[in-house]
Amino acid sequence: MKKFIIDADTGSDDAVAILLALLHPQTEVLGITVVSGNVPLAQGITNTLSTIEIAEQDVKVYAGAEKPLVRDYIEIHTLEEFTEHVKSLSPVSASAQSVHGVDGMGDIGIVSKSSKYEETGAVDYLIKTINNNPGEITLVTLGPLTNIALAIKKDPSISSKIDHCYVMGGTSDGTGNVSAAAEFNIWVDPEAAKIVFDSDLQLTMVGWDNSYKYAMLKEDEIEQLRSLNTKLADFSVDIQKVLINLTKEWYDFYGFDLPDPITMAIALDNSIIEESQDLHVIVDTRDGITRGQTIVDYFDIEDKNKNVRVITKSSNDKFMNMLLDLLS
Ligand code: BDR
Ligand code: CA
Numbered sequence: 001m002k003k004f005i006i007d008a009d010t011g012s013d014d015a016v017a018i019l020l021a022l023l024h025p026q027t028e029v030l031g032i033t034v035v036s037g038n039v040p041l042a043q044g045i046t047n048t049l050s051t052i053e054i055a056e057q058d059v060k061v062y063a064g065a066e067k068p069l070v071r072d073y074i075e076i077h078t079l080e081e082f083t084e085h086v087k088s089l090s091p092v093s094a095s096a097q098s099v100h101g102v103d104g105m106g107d108i109g110i111v112s113k114s115s116k117y118e119e120t121g122a123v124d125y126l127i128k129t130i131n132n133n134p135g136e137i138t139l140v141t142l143g144p145l146t147n148i149a150l151a152i153k154k155d156p157s158i159s160s161k162i163d164h165c166y167v168m169g170g171t172s173d174g175t176g177n178v179s180a181a182a183e184f185n186i187w188v189d190p191e192a193a194k195i196v197f198d199s200d201l202q203l204t205m206v207g208w209d210n211s212y213k214y215a216m217l218k219e220d221e222i223e224q225l226r227s228l229n230t231k232l233a234d235f236s237v238d239i240q241k242v243l244i245n246l247t248k249e250w251y252d253f254y255g256f257d258l259p260d261p262i263t264m265a266i267a268l269d270n271s272i273i274e275e276s277q278d279l280h281v282i283v284d285t286r287d288g289i290t291r292g293q294t295i296v297d298y299f300d301i302e303d304k305n306k307n308v309r310v311i312t313k314s315s316n317d318k319f320m321n322m323l324l325d326l327l328s
Contacts, residue, residue: 001028003136004267005129007064007122008260009037009143009185010047011100012239016323017142017168017260018048019232022055023326024268029057030129030137033122035064036073037143037188038096039104044143047104050112054235064122064147068093068189077102079246086179091287093144093188099243106241126151127158134161140267141167141196142260144185149192152199159199168263169193170281170294171207172310179289183208186283187292194283197294197307204309205281206266207294211259214316218255221320225327233327262314265322272322275313278306 004027008014021029034044041063048061067073072092076082079098101107118125126147130137139162141148152159169185178187186193197203225233240256247255266272280297284290296310
């Protein structure tokens with residue numbers, strides 16, 4: 001069994017990613033740490049608990065950072081306000097409730113029966129578990145990198161003790177989903193991302209480009225999931241309600257993309273990777289239009305260490321097969 005720790009800002013796509021790991025037969029999820037991002041921390045914890053419940057599993061959930069390392073964090077519920085906020089180049093970070101729903105789970109009324117989580121923080125849990133399992137932990141991050149940066153700051157030795165870290169964040173092709181330059185998870189806490197990317201962690205970056213290119217579910221794929229007729233498949237589609245409405249408005253088709261699940265799928269099965277390159281990646285922490293950009297040095301202009309395995313192409317078929325297999 002491979003030992004996984006998941007760090008998530010649980011919203012509608014994190015939930016599906018968590019399900020994949022919980023249901024994968026060769027994987028043991030030791031714990032899930034939560035961070036503010038898509039939704040404020042408390043809501044992220046509730047969403048993580050309801051996801052574990054629906055999978056009928058028993059995994060401990062640890063509360064992490066309520067705000068980014070140095071930036072303030074505010075809740076924004078509408079797309080108009082979010083767009084205005086980003087365009088204002090404010091240094092303040094904001095939630096993605098306009099994309100995932102105010103509750104992060106599509107606002108369809110998901111409730112968690114349990115409110116049991118570990119208040120003793122995510123950071124100490126990460127440090128303790130990694131030190132107790134040197135070379136054995138696969139860490140998968142699905143939200144802003146605040147918890148991981150805080151853990152590395154407190155105990156820098158952990159970064160070389162993690163077997164591998166898969167990051168949903170950044171982009172390999174210069175596209176952004178918050179601003180023209182930045183992907184959400186890195187944009188929320190660029191200072192934390194810089195600490196993580198500059199550490200000696202073995203890092204794989206699954207950027208947002210993989211999501212819109214290889215993990216975009218359209219009518220056919222959604223129909224395939226629905227035809228499984230399982231509560232897990234229905235849950236995975238139902239909670240995308242707000243994102244489905246937005247996708248219709250933006251791109252004029254019925255569908256949604258799954259950034260966190262394709263990252264998790266790659267962490268569970270590297271054969272989903274079709275093309276990757278070891279490259280130097282710089283996180284832009286400056287305020288302004290490029291805040292949170294992942295600058296990928298394809299031509300080695302900087303002549304610096306290759307700190308990241310950058311995924312540039314993944315298999316949509318294999319990803320879909322994993323979803324259908326594990327949610328059945
Ligand atoms: C990432 O940001 C969040 O909205 C998603 O959960 C995903 O982790 C995509 O940019
Ligand atoms: Ca996420």
